[in-house]
Amino acid sequence: MKRIILIIFTTLITFPVFSQFGPGFIEQCATNSGKDATYLKDFQVVLNAAQTEQLTPIARYPLVLSKNNIYRFSLCTPEDSPGKAILQLYDSNKLIFSSYNKDTGEEYNPFNFLCQKTGIYHVFIYFLEGKQGYTVGILSYVSK
Amino acid sequence: MVRKTIIYFLSMLFLFSCQTRKGKESGAEFEVPDSIITAEALTISDEALEEIVQNVSSPVEMAALIKELGVPFSTKYLATTDYVDKYNTSFKMAYSLGVFGADLGYLNIYDKSTQVVNYLAAINKLADGIKVGQFFDFETLQRLTTSRESIDSLMFISVNSFNNMDSYLRENARGHLSALMIAGTWVEGLYLVTQVANEKNNPQLSERIGEQKVNLNNIMLILDNYKEHVQVAEVIESLNVLKEEFDKVEITYELGEPESVEEGGMIMIIQNEKSIVNISDVQLNKIISKTKQIRNKLISL
Numbered sequence: 001m002k003r004i005i006l007i008i009f010t011t012l013i014t015f016p017v018f019s020q021f022g023p024g025f026i027e028q029c030a031t032n033s034g035k036d037a038t039y040l041k042d043f044q045v046v047l048n049a050a051q052t053e054q055l056t057p058i059a060r061y062p063l064v065l066s067k068n069n070i071y072r073f074s075l076c077t078p079e080d081s082p083g084k085a086i087l088q089l090y091d092s093n094k095l096i097f098s099s100y101n102k103d104t105g106e107e108y109n110p111f112n113f114l115c116q117k118t119g120i121y122h123v124f125i126y127f128l129e130g131k132q133g134y135t136v137g138i139l140s141y142v143s144k
Numbered sequence: 145m146v147r148k149t150i151i152y153f154l155s156m157l158f159l160f161s162c163q164t165r166k167g168k169e170s171g172a173e174f175e176v177p178d179s180i181i182t183a184e185a186l187t188i189s190d191e192a193l194e195e196i197v198q199n200v201s202s203p204v205e206m207a208a209l210i211k212e213l214g215v216p217f218s219t220k221y222l223a224t225t226d227y228v229d230k231y232n233t234s235f236k237m238a239y240s241l242g243v244f245g246a247d248l249g250y251l252n253i254y255d256k257s258t259q260v261v262n263y264l265a266a267i268n269k270l271a272d273g274i275k276v277g278q279f280f281d282f283e284t285l286q287r288l289t290t291s292r293e294s295i296d297s298l299m300f301i302s303v304n305s306f307n308n309m310d311s312y313l314r315e316n317a318r319g320h321l322s323a324l325m326i327a328g329t330w331v332e333g334l335y336l337v338t339q340v341a342n343e344k345n346n347p348q349l350s351e352r353i354g355e356q357k358v359n360l361n362n363i364m365l366i367l368d369n370y371k372e373h374v375q376v377a378e379v380i381e382s383l384n385v386l387k388e389e390f391d392k393v394e395i396t397y398e399l400g401e402p403e404s405v406e407e408g409g410m411i412m413i414i415q416n417e418k419s420i421v422n423i424s425d426v427q428l429n430k431i432i433s434k435t436k437q438i439r440n441k442l443i444s445l
Contacts, residue, residue: 030300040202041297041303049383064201066355067419070412080152087426089413096402097413113413117397117419118355120199140296141208 015096021046021136029136033110037072037140041125045085045137050130058126063139065115070142072109073123075099077135083127085135089113090122100128112142156279188369190314197310199362201327203246203333205298207253209352210340217254218237221336222247223443225266235375238313238321241445245306250336252298260289269307274298274321279308281294320370327379328364328442335439338432354421357390382438389430394422 021044030039047057065071075085086108087099099108127133188196223243231240244267251260268282281301288298306325313322334356342348364383370376400416422430 031294031296033296035298038204039299039303040204042300062195062198064199064358066201066205067351068220069205091415091417096415097404101338104257108411110409110410112410114412114414115417116400117417118358118395118421119419120358141205143208144212 002104009059021134025078025134027137029074029138032076033072033074033138033140034142038143040071040139040141041135043125043140045125046134047083047127047132049132050085053130056126056130058059061123061125063121063123063135065118066122067111067116067118069115070117070144071113072110072138072140072142073099073103074138074140075125075135076138081127081133081135083129083131083133085133085137086126086128087137088124090118090124091117110138147182148401156332167260189366193314193319193362193366193369196365197322197326199358200330200366202249202303203248203329203336204253206333206337206352208248209348210250210337211253211347213344213348214339215340215344219259221339222250222259223332225262228269231270231273233375234274234321235324237270238324239442241267241270241274241299241309242325242330243332245302245325246329247333248302249333252295252302254293255290255295261286264289271305274318276309276312279312280305320373320376323366323370324379326366327363329385330359331383331435331439331442334435338435341368341428342432350423351421353428353431354390354395354423355419356392357393357395360387360390382442386431386434386438389427389434392427396420396422402430 003007003065026042026119030042033039041063043059043061045059047059050056050136071091073087075087077085084100089098095112097108097112100106101108123137124141125135126136148325223240227243228240231237244263248260248263248267250264264282264285268280271277271280285298285301285305288294288301308330310322310325313319313325334353336351337353341353362385364380364387367376367380367383371380395417397421398418400418402413402415402417404411404413406412
């Protein structure tokens with residue numbers, strides 16, 4: 001019985017989190033990348049808080065980027081998200097760029113990437129200090 | 145109390161088992177008996193498959209490159225929607241859905257709203273045909289097109305409609321239709337860029353075509369999962385002809401560290417690691433002609 005109550009309670013708690021990403025919200029994010037950019041895809045992220053400092057939950061997405069294209073990466077985070085979202089772009093296991101510089105505290109949202117190597121890349125999205133949070137990452141194609 | 149609970153559970157079990165069966169039955173009306181396919185043994189896991197699907201680049205990027213090169217819009221590159229009613233098998237419907245999806249991307253990039261409506265209607269019909277019409281928001285897309293609202297909204301809803309159709313098909317043991325849809329999209333995108341390259345000699349186009357080797361390998365991995373379906377096996381056979389040509393294309397890499405510059409108040413990361421595509425004119429011409437043959441064969445009735 002306790003278990004049932006717990007399940008119902010958890011559902012009630014998590015439901016508002018998922019409802020943040022109604023089609024309207026993500027569509028709005030998709031249209032906010034700038035006049036010079038065309039929406040390509042989005043990454044919807046909902047992460048729980050880290051259990052320990054070492055285990056920050058991370059969402060990982062593969063994507064193919066093409067040479068000579070400029071891509072824009074942006075994060076669209078609802079105001080009530082507890083954690084600050086960070087987007088990192090990786091080529092294999094090599095970090096290319098992070099939207100947040102932990103040394104200076106500077107944020108780069110959005111940032112552009114001039115791709116010179118066609119191939120598979122990975123986008124990592126997580127929340128600062130392993131906090132719980134929700135955000136939408138947007139990938140756009142930037143016209144030259 | 146215990147008795148009531150057991151009765152309740154049994155009723156729920158019965159109810160859900162009926163729903164599951166109903167879902168399978170709806171698949172059985174297609175030419176390919178999907179209910180049998182439920183037992184198909186995928187050679188790679190669902191997660192790996194999902195990752196590979198994400199690793200096929202968007203045909204929109206091809207269309208955008210063509211537009212940036214100053215190539216005027218032409219309907220001659222597009223597949224006609226005139227015979228959409230004659231696509232009467234799930235194979236033809238799924239494959240053509242992908243083809244028209246790629247054409248839709250080209251039309252959107254060139255902002256051709258008049259033609260877009262025809263393609264939206266064709267896609268809607270095909271999506272209904274393979275029972276995924278509920279994921280295609282035809283009315284909203286039509287409204288966005290005719291009112292010439294934000295291209296991003298149009299792109300967002302189109303991309304999400306296709307993603308939802310794709311996920312639904314894979315989750316409901318109709319992954320072979322999703323694979324065909326993805327293959328159709330990619331072949332049409334390749335056809336578009338190769339046709340333009342045939343008329344306009346441009347190193348960027350040649351390089352983009354050569355790079356499709358990466359995408360083709362991913363497409364083959366996806367299709368290979370469903371090779372027990374005769375129609376998928378036929379597509380694999382056709383694409384193998386193309387793969388033979390792409391295998392001759394060499395891609396080499398030059399190492400370098402990324403650098404960042406500020407442009408118009410925004411940070412731009414410039415990648416200095418480069419891929420270099422070595423594709424000869426002979427190889428390019430073979431790819432152009434074979435793509436044309438395969439594309440026309442696969443969309444023929």
